[in-house]
Amino acid sequence: MKSIHTEDVQRRLDAYKGQPIYLHLEMTTGAYASHQDSTKLTASTFISNAIIRYSHGLITGHGPYRVGLKTGQGWVYSEGLTHWDDSDNERLIMAGHDQEGKLVVGLQLSSKPFGTVNECEDITEVTGNKEIKK
Amino acid sequence: MERYEHILVVLPHPDDEGIIAGTLAAYIAQGARITYVCLTLGEMGRNMGTPPFANRVSLPSIRKQELIDACQNIGIQDLRMWGLHDKTVEFEDQERLDERLLATISELKPELIMTFYPGYSVHPDHDATGAAVIRTVARIAADTRPIVQCIALSKGCKEMIGPPDITHDVSRYMPQKQAAIRAHRSQFHHLVGDSFDKPDKLARFTKERLWTYKLS
Ligand SMILES: [Zn+2]
Numbered sequence: 001m002k003s004i005h006t007e008d009v010q011r012r013l014d015a016y017k018g019q020p021i022y023l024h025l026e027m028t029t030g031a032y033a034s035h036q037d038s039t040k041l042t043a044s045t046f047i048s049n050a051i052i053r054y055s056h057g058l059i060t061g062h063g064p065y066r067v068g069l070k071t072g073q074g075w076v077y078s079e080g081l082t083h084w085d086d087s088d089n090e091r092l093i094m095a096g097h098d099q100e101g102k103l104v105v106g107l108q109l110s111s112k113p114f115g116t117v118n119e120c121e122d123i124t125e126v127t128g129n130k131e132i133k134k
Numbered sequence: 135m136e137r138y139e140h141i142l143v144v145l146p147h148p149d150d151e152g153i154i155a156g157t158l159a160a161y162i163a164q165g166a167r168i169t170y171v172c173l174t175l176g177e178m179g180r181n182m183g184t185p186p187f188a189n190r191v192s193l194p195s196i197r198k199q200e201l202i203d204a205c206q207n208i209g210i211q212d213l214r215m216w217g218l219h220d221k222t223v224e225f226e227d228q229e230r231l232d233e234r235l236l237a238t239i240s241e242l243k244p245e246l247i248m249t250f251y252p253g254y255s256v257h258p259d260h261d262a263t264g265a266a267v268i269r270t271v272a273r274i275a276a277d278t279r280p281i282v283q284c285i286a287l288s289k290g291c292k293e294m295i296g297p298p299d300i301t302h303d304v305s306r307y308m309p310q311k312q313a314a315i316r317a318h319r320s321q322f323h324h325l326v327g328d329s330f331d332k333p334d335k336l337a338r339f340t341k342e343r344l345w346t347y348k349l350s
Contacts, residue, residue, distance in 0.1 A: 001187075001189050043223070094350065101181065101185060101186050115194070
């Protein structure tokens with residue numbers, strides 16, 4: 001993940017305009033927030049592979065950044081974005097990481113669904129030669 | 135330490151096994167065969183490495199490899215990744231999950247199952263995993279039931295469930311345990327901070343505490 005480059009992100013937002021797009025949106029305080037500090041609230045939310053279509057989308061701010069996407073009936077909004085994956089040409093992956101590097105907020109767009117079902121296999125004898133069980 | 139031939143470990147996240155890695159390595163040294171069912175790939179984890187080398191999309195495959203490496207370091211012979219989604223264990227179809235657990239127990243016939251103590255394990259996935267194991271074991275006839283030992287994490291849990299009845303000193307197995315925890319490269323910093331460099335902090339990793347679950 002690299003620090004957000006707004007011109008590049010804006011170009012990518014423009015490219016998705018008007019088409020059905022898969023959205024992953026999340027925000028989290030971390031699952032252990034209140035365990036580590038009882039004055040804190042553990043809160044977390046995510047939506048994966050929602051399909052949206054926006055008529056225009058902007059990235060604003062001087063870093064951390066905000067993104068707003070105007071959809072047919074409403075908005076998608078996200079604040080606190082710091083990083084993006086500049087090497088991913090198929091998906092627009094943005095996230096906000098705090099000073100410890102922990103993800104706080106995530107906004108991802110893709111024309112193909114994000115992988116949710118993992119193809120997990122059973123692996124026996126991980127001690128010796130890895131042997132994949134069918 | 136007790137001697138077991140076959141142990142089943144059921145935990146939801148890659149890196150959960152680090153909590154009992156010394157105990158597992160000790161059992162393996164005594165000849166135990168361990169099957170580890172890891173329910174998710176921890177794909178909703180917040181830690182992407184320090185500095186971040188992963189993102190939400192690449193995290194599952196990275197954590198999967200970290201899990202395989204950790205198991206290798208402990209010496210776990212049989213790793214089964216069930217591919218549930220992180221944070222959703224409590225929302226899964228209970229019947230299906232229980233059936234799958236029951237089928238695994240019937241297949242392996244472990245003498246001991248290790249999991250999280252339901253209600254005292256902080257993360258909803260931990261509690262849901264422990265609850266599924268307890269529900270499933272309760273269905274097995276009392277005379278053939280495996281023993282269930284639980285990890286409890288919540289603050290003040292000792293007041294509620296009593297002190298742990300098992301404390302293992304795993305000092306001899308610290309190389310395996312540290313290597314297993316280190317294998318989770320994306321999570322390492324968050325898991326141990328600087329503890330591995332400070333002898334006094336490292337000392338607390340040498341004790342592993344477990345609660346035997348009493349099924350009425
Ligand atoms: Zn966990």
